[in-house]
Amino acid sequence: xxxxxxxxxxxxxxxxxxxxxxxxVAEGDSVMIDGVxxxxxxxxxxxxxxxxxxxxxxxxxxxxxxxxxLFADAxxxxxxxxxxxxxxPALAAALLSQLFxxxxxxxxxxxxxxxxxxxxxxxxxSVGPHCTISADVHVGAGTSLAAGVVLEQGxxxxxxxxxxxxxxxxxxxxxxxxxxKRHERVPQTGTVVIGDRVFIGAGxxxxxxxxxxxxxxxxxxxxxxxxxxHNCQLGRFVVLCAQVGLSxxxxxxxxxxxxxxxxxxxxxxxxxxxxxxxxxxxxxxxxAGLTVGGYPAWDLRKELKAQARxxxxx
Amino acid sequence: xxxxxxxxxxxxxxxxxxxxxxxxVAEGDSVMIDGVxxxxxxxxxxxxxxxxxxxxxxxxxxxxxxxxxLFADAxxxxxxxxxxxxxxPALAAALLSQLFxxxxxxxxxxxxxxxxxxxxxxxxxSVGPHCTISADVHVGAGTSLAAGVVLEQGxxxxxxxxxxxxxxxxxxxxxxxxxxKRHERVPQTGTVVIGDRVFIGAGxxxxxxxxxxxxxxxxxxxxxxxxxxHNCQLGRFVVLCAQVGLSxxxxxxxxxxxxxxxxxxxxxxxxxxxxxxxxxxxxxxxxAGLTVGGYPAWDLRKELKAQARxxxxx
Amino acid sequence: xxxxxxxxxxxxxxxxxxxxxxxxVAEGDSVMIDGVxxxxxxxxxxxxxxxxxxxxxxxxxxxxxxxxxLFADAxxxxxxxxxxxxxxPALAAALLSQLFxxxxxxxxxxxxxxxxxxxxxxxxxSVGPHCTISADVHVGAGTSLAAGVVLEQGxxxxxxxxxxxxxxxxxxxxxxxxxxKRHERVPQTGTVVIGDRVFIGAGxxxxxxxxxxxxxxxxxxxxxxxxxxHNCQLGRFVVLCAQVGLSxxxxxxxxxxxxxxxxxxxxxxxxxxxxxxxxxxxxxxxxAGLTVGGYPAWDLRKELKAQARxxxxx
Numbered sequence: 041x042x043x044x045x046x047x048x049x050x051x052x053x054x055x056x057x058x059x060x061x062x063x064x065v066a067e068g069d070s071v072m073i074d075g076v077x078x079x080x081x082x083x084x085x086x087x088x089x090x091x092x093x094x095x096x097x098x099x100x101x102x103x104x105x106x107x108x109x110l111f112a113d114a115x116x117x118x119x120x121x122x123x124x125x126x127x128x129p130a131l132a133a134a135l136l137s138q139l140f141x142x143x144x145x146x147x148x149x150x151x152x153x154x155x156x157x158x159x160x161x162x163x164x165x166s167v168g169p170h171c172t173i174s175a176d177v178h179v180g181a182g183t184s185l186a187a188g189v190v191l192e193q194g195x196x197x198x199x200x201x202x203x204x205x206x207x208x209x210x211x212x213x214x215x216x217x218x219x220x221k222r223h224e225r226v227p228q229t230g231t232v233v234i235g236d237r238v239f240i241g242a243g244x245x246x247x248x249x250x251x252x253x254x255x256x257x258x259x260x261x262x263x264x265x266x267x268x269x270h271n272c273q274l275g276r277f278v279v280l281c282a283q284v285g286l287s288x289x290x291x292x293x294x295x296x297x298x299x300x301x302x303x304x305x306x307x308x309x310x311x312x313x314x315x316x317x318x319x320x321x322x323x324x325x326x327x328a329g330l331t332v333g334g335y336p337a338w339d340l341r342k343e344l345k346a347q348a349r350x351x352x353x354x
Numbered sequence: 355x356x357x358x359x360x361x362x363x364x365x366x367x368x369x370x371x372x373x374x375x376x377x378x379v380a381e382g383d384s385v386m387i388d389g390v391x392x393x394x395x396x397x398x399x400x401x402x403x404x405x406x407x408x409x410x411x412x413x414x415x416x417x418x419x420x421x422x423x424l425f426a427d428a429x430x431x432x433x434x435x436x437x438x439x440x441x442x443p444a445l446a447a448a449l450l451s452q453l454f455x456x457x458x459x460x461x462x463x464x465x466x467x468x469x470x471x472x473x474x475x476x477x478x479x480s481v482g483p484h485c486t487i488s489a490d491v492h493v494g495a496g497t498s499l500a501a502g503v504v505l506e507q508g509x510x511x512x513x514x515x516x517x518x519x520x521x522x523x524x525x526x527x528x529x530x531x532x533x534x535k536r537h538e539r540v541p542q543t544g545t546v547v548i549g550d551r552v553f554i555g556a557g558x559x560x561x562x563x564x565x566x567x568x569x570x571x572x573x574x575x576x577x578x579x580x581x582x583x584h585n586c587q588l589g590r591f592v593v594l595c596a597q598v599g600l601s602x603x604x605x606x607x608x609x610x611x612x613x614x615x616x617x618x619x620x621x622x623x624x625x626x627x628x629x630x631x632x633x634x635x636x637x638x639x640x641x642a643g644l645t646v647g648g649y650p651a652w653d654l655r656k657e658l659k660a661q662a663r664x665x666x667x668x
Numbered sequence: 669x670x671x672x673x674x675x676x677x678x679x680x681x682x683x684x685x686x687x688x689x690x691x692x693v694a695e696g697d698s699v700m701i702d703g704v705x706x707x708x709x710x711x712x713x714x715x716x717x718x719x720x721x722x723x724x725x726x727x728x729x730x731x732x733x734x735x736x737x738l739f740a741d742a743x744x745x746x747x748x749x750x751x752x753x754x755x756x757p758a759l760a761a762a763l764l765s766q767l768f769x770x771x772x773x774x775x776x777x778x779x780x781x782x783x784x785x786x787x788x789x790x791x792x793x794s795v796g797p798h799c800t801i802s803a804d805v806h807v808g809a810g811t812s813l814a815a816g817v818v819l820e821q822g823x824x825x826x827x828x829x830x831x832x833x834x835x836x837x838x839x840x841x842x843x844x845x846x847x848x849k850r851h852e853r854v855p856q857t858g859t860v861v862i863g864d865r866v867f868i869g870a871g872x873x874x875x876x877x878x879x880x881x882x883x884x885x886x887x888x889x890x891x892x893x894x895x896x897x898h899n900c901q902l903g904r905f906v907v908l909c910a911q912v913g914l915s916x917x918x919x920x921x922x923x924x925x926x927x928x929x930x931x932x933x934x935x936x937x938x939x940x941x942x943x944x945x946x947x948x949x950x951x952x953x954x955x956a957g958l959t960v961g962g963y964p965a966w967d968l969r970k971e972l973k974a975q976a977r978x979x980x981x982x
Contacts, residue, residue, distance in 0.1 A: 075543075076543075076565070077565040077566075078564070078565050078566070081565055081566050128531070128533075130531045131531045131532075131533055131538060133540075134529075134530075134531045134538050134539065134540040134541075135538060137540060137541045137543070138538070138539060138541055140541070141541035141543055143539070143541075150468070152466075152468050168486070169468040169486040170468065170484050170486060170502070186504070186506070186525070187468075187486040187488075187504045187506075187522075188484070188486065188502055188504055188520070188522075202526070204522070204525045204526060205486070205504040205506070205522040205525055206502065206504060206520055206522050206557075206559075237536065239530070239537075239539075241525065241526075241528060241559070242504075242522040242525035242559040242561075243520075243522060243557060243558075243559045243579075243581075259536050259537060261528070261530055261537050263528040264522075264525065264528075264559040264561065264581050265559060265579065265581050265599075277536065277537065279530075279537070281528065282528065282581045282583065282599050282601075283581055283597070283599045283617075299619075300599050300601060300617055300619070301599055301615070301617055301635075318617065318619055318635055318637075319617065319633075319635045319649060334649075347649070347650070350660045350663070350664055351652070351656065351660050354656045354659050354660055354663075
């Protein structure tokens with residue numbers, strides 16, 4: 041269930057009020073603003089923004105925009121147009137848009153959802169149509185589940201999380217041992233523990249732990265169709281773009297970023313702040329802070345040099 | 355919900371009737387046909403086909419087939435067997451199979467589906483079990499949704515579309531700005547607009563736009579587990595094979611084709627008729643009509659040469 | 669629906685009883701054990717294991733573990749600690765864990781599931797919340813479906829299978845022929861036939877056949893977000909890790925193993941026991957028993973040599 045947007049659009053704000061809200065400095069004529077949009081589509085009653093360090097082309101785009109108000113940093117020359125100077129214009133635009141569009145899913149449990157009697161749902165939880173909340177699940181205050189979300193037995197979700205539609209949390213992971221005759225099941229006796237303010241996109245799957253829990257730290261953001269194997273341990277504020285796949289028992293440090301379709305083989309440690317380029321495949325530990333790419337994943341600058349060398353004179 | 359096939363199987367047709375239907379020329383004895391199958395499994399009452407430009411091996415397979423009728427182009431020697439000469443035998447077989455198996459999902463709204471009272475469903479729409487149709491959704495005439503499909507708030511679907519099971523359209527996309535302390539949500543205020551006669555496979559996810567809409571043009575076909583980021587703009591007749599991933603704001607021209615698992619990084623333009631090989635990763639714009647592969651994606655012929663050079667003498 | 673674990677945890681077993689169960693030899697003091705865990709988290713009442721051929725580091729970890737009982741092969745020196753000698757310690761631990769955690773989903777059909785009256789469900793089948801069982805489906809004895817699983821028309825599932833949540837079996841595959849004006853649908857008239865003891869993870873999609881069936885043999889194990897195109901034919905005990913994609917009509921021999929995100933282009937044969945490394949893309953047939961990697965996939969040892977050569981001196 042998407043947030044209810046129409047009703048959230050509120051009273052216009054003046055540029056002075058906006059400057060106060062985003063801790064910036066207003067320049068130019070005072071204007072009334074009732075929304076946020078991108079440069080190309082913004083109207084006279086909407087704000088837009090020029091990202092910090094924008095190219096000349098982007099600045100020209102800003103000057104040609106119909107936006108009534110622009111967020112920009114101190115370095116951008118805007119010819120006297122109404123603007124608000126801030127360090128991080130994209131952030132200011134996001135915060136303003138949040139004021140106009142507060143997160144407001146319909147509260148309560150949709151009548152088509154199934155909630156096991158032993159599940160605990162704290163205040164302000166929103167459970168959308170056709171969700172399944174299994175036994176012994178705990179959902180923290182203010183967390184919202186869109187449609188068709190499945191929380192398997194014993195899953196623990198923190199406060200103010202958002203889970204988009206048809207995502208599965210706590211499925212039995214891929215634990216088997218070949219007996220010589222068949223693949224014997226390793227019972228998946230662990231669970232999944234998710235922190236506060238975690239965002240999980242649509243169609244994502246997160247397996248329960250084999251023995252202990254699979255853990256997702258506070259403030260992580262996971263895009264659509266991400267796959268998290270059993271017993272992964274994610275720190276805080278980790279970013280996993282769409283279609284990322286983490287093998288079982290991957291440990292990911294705070295603030296690491298995985299580009300789309302990046303993946304790991306089993307039992308690796310990805311250091312804090314490390315970055316994997318799109319489609320990179322980590323086959324060994326990645327040091328904190330390093331940006332890697334390719335298969336096997338290594339220093340991205342070297343990967344790009346290697347590709348350039350390979351492609352020379354073709 | 356799969357189409358109801360058994361009831362659709364109808365009266366046999368003569369080879370002359372079939373030739374008329376597919377605008378071809380019948381040769382050989384007249385036969386009665388009641389179905390279509392591949393060369394290996396076709397029986398005496400079924401038609402099959404030899405693709406245009408088939409290899410000698412494939413022609414032998416056709417001669418050995420039990421099929422009662424063959425579609426073939428003028429160049430294939432079939433030894434006097436009953437056949438229908440057409441330019442595009444695969445197309446003729448498909449059109450004949452459509453006659454025997456018209457698209458006929460059960461009409462109406464399944465009692466387990468949830469349809470918000472503000473949603474508009476035109477005539478002949480089919481909504482399968484456990485679907486969720488949110489507020490302000492519009493579904494065009496004759497469109498069918500299989501089971502567990504989620505249409506989030508405000509999604510617009512055209513006429514005669516098919517959406518397979520557990521697909522999500524209109525989820526909140528991956529819009530966040532790092533504040534220095536946490537990932538701040540960028541409200542996703544746009545929606546998704548899908549044209550007519552679009553096919554969307556199972557388990558696919560299509561994000562709503564951040565400000566304006568995400569757009570899928572008429573006649574596009576998307577396979578299973580495809581991921582479309584916020585604000586992508588697809589032209590007409592675009593083909594996205596399984597597990598393709600498009601980053602936010604990707605623009606795709608008419609008739610472009612993405613092989614399985616191909617992907618784009620953000621904000622690129624893929625020209626009309628461009629083709630991405632399986633698993634290709636586009637990191638910059640792709641010109642119209644070009645076939646590309648590799649990472650970063652470039653001319654596929656060069657990519658294959660580069661791989662050959664890399665592998666030489668190993 | 670995860671298996672009900674709490675109720676399954678049973679009476680402790682003595683090391684002698686355990687040795688008998690797993691056909692091993694008990695050494696050291698007799699101990700009572702009531703569970704299985706990994707080396708790091710196991711307590712005095714739990715068993716753990718040292719994998720065959722473990723590194724010195726892993727053996728040290730075992731010696732430092734709090735586990736009350738260890739499974740190990742004959743070669744590992746464990747300083748007189750209570751242990752059970754077996755050939756395959758990981759297998760013994762799995763079998764013991766199965767004793768403590770028998771597979772025991774809630775039996776019967778959840779009241780929120782939809783089961784078509786023409787579907788046949790044999791004894792002991794478990795159908796979780798919001799599942800959709802379409803017309804003419806057959807589900808073998810003891811098979812369990814978690815939540816939101818969709819079985820499309822005519823799908824045949826064998827005995828003792830497990831299907832995790834939100835998986836779709838029998839969707840219409842990606843069969844289209846370009847007419848010069850639009851993509852014409854090839855009716856997907858086949859079905860899906862799945863053997864006994866097959867495990868299918870969450871969010872996986874398996875397309876029905878175009879003419880004949882898509883086939884998954886006995887004992888195959890498929891992880892989450894796997895995609896199987898129309899008319900694939902999998903032998904027995906095939907292993908497909910997460911996010912694998914098989915194009916239409918891929919034939920896979922017994923015991924072949926696909927690493928995460930590995931994929932095939934259409935109509936290939938992957939020989940029995942072949943192994944594809946993670947993210948490998950097979951573009952031609954793979955001989956039985958060969959381990960391959962890269963794009964196009966070839967001998968993995970050569971691929972790693974090629975990558976090493978490419979990266980030299982960078």
